[in-house]
Amino acid sequence: MKNEMLSLEDLKVFLDEKVIQYNQTHFIDSDxxxxxxxxxxxxxxxxxxxxxxxxxxxxxxxxxxxxxxxxxxxxxxxxxxxxxxxxxxxxxxxxxxxxxxxxxxxxxxxxxxxxxxxxxxxxxxxxxxxxxxxxxxxxxxxxxxxxxxxxxxxxxxxxxxxxxxxxxxxxxxxxxxxxxxxxxxxxxxxxxxxISPAKLSCPLDVHSGNVARKLGLLSRKQNDGKALTELDTSLRKLDPNDPVKYDFALFGLGVFEKF
Missing domain, CATH: 1.10.340 (Endonuclease III; domain 1)
Structure with a gap:
């Protein structure tokens, strides 16, 4: 997948599908x-x-x-x-x-x-x-x-x-x-x-960070507080009410699909 070819709308469709794929009870077995x-x-x-x-x-x-x-x-x-x-x-x-x-x-x-x-x-x-x-x-x-x-x-x-x-x-x-x-x-x-899910932030680690960078959601190289703010901003554009649901997509793509 070439992330530079994805519009924000296409990226949302892609990640929403990955959320559905990984936000399932089978996720619990290895988490x-x-x-x-x-x-x-x-x-x-x-x-x-x-x-x-x-x-x-x-x-x-x-x-x-x-x-x-x-x-x-x-x-x-x-x-x-x-x-x-x-x-x-x-x-x-x-x-x-x-x-x-x-x-x-x-x-x-x-x-x-x-x-x-x-x-x-x-x-x-x-x-x-x-x-x-x-x-x-x-x-x-x-x-x-x-x-x-x-x-x-x-x-x-x-x-x-x-x-x-x-x-x-x-x-x-x-x-x-x-x-x-x-x-x-x-x-x-x-x-x-x-507490509203809208206020939550993605648990940023090496897996979610690397996938976010490949998808153009994050540019900062370090996985620090500034990177979290940048990723928050990007994910809130995709879903302002539940941005952290994309943790499932980013983590799943990184750990299970080696994206």
Whole structure:
């Protein structure tokens, strides 16, 4: 396909078809979103999704395997573990490791999640209350500040990105997609009703970035915050109400079709 030959209208038709192809339940089988899909309670889904997204970099099979280990460490009851853990429970988390995310980070995240749910109304409330008029990037930055208000290892801060420091915040944008986009095809959850999908941003990584460049949706070479803004602008031209649906198309074209 020669992207220079595609008009915006043709590009939309092409990508809309790819969204339909990949935004299906079979997508779950090879994606970390399968972990929160194992739960039915809202808070379990949120916490399982947040922790799975937090370690979502590297080999996808390893991500899924280690996210599954996280759930096992929490007795397959993440919300109950977050709210009612003992010191001994936290000590048992220390053997966990996924790349640079280790047991100390895991413990810190559990404590911060308890802080968020106990004193700030939970993950949904934090993101909903801090959402911007047209974007969720400021909410992500403010969430990071809030998340690390309590004592924590300084090393743990690197595991939550800050858009205000130039990051594309891929993992938190993916988490927000999971929570906010409607559950029309059984992939995303649509749990958070007070944030519009129009405000979401594409989880920008090497796959979606490379495909976006080949299609003329993105010119910036780095996958950073400026690139995310550029990609947001392009995707909003294709669908201003649900721009992040194209994550399925870009990711699918990159990972499954080697576009």
């Amino acid at each position: 970390p979103i399968q972990i929160p899909h194992r739960f039915t309670k809202k808070e379990d889904i949120e916490i399982a999704a947040f922790l799975s997204a937090t370690i979502a970099w590297g080999n996808r099979k390893m991500i899924i395997s280690n996210a599954d280990r996280m759930m096992n460490f929490m007795g397959q009851a993440p919300y109950d573990f977050v709210m009612n853990h003992s010191h001994i429970d936290l000590e048992k988390l220390h053997p966990f490791v996924h790349r640079t995310f280790n047991g100390d980070d895991f413990v810190a995240f559990i404590k911060s999640l308890k802080y968020i749910y106990s004193l700030h109304g939970g993950l949904e409330a934090v993101f909903t209350n801090h959402q911007g008029q047209n974007s969720m990037q400021e909410a992500i930055s403010l969430f990071k500040q809030l998340f690390f208000e309590i004592p924590h290892p300084s090393r743990s801060q690197k595991h939550i990105s800050d858009p205000n420091r130039g990051s594309a915040a891929k993992r938190l944008n993916m988490f927000l997609r999971w929570m906010v986009r409607p559950n029309d095809t059984g992939v995303d959850f649509g749990l958070w009703k007070n």
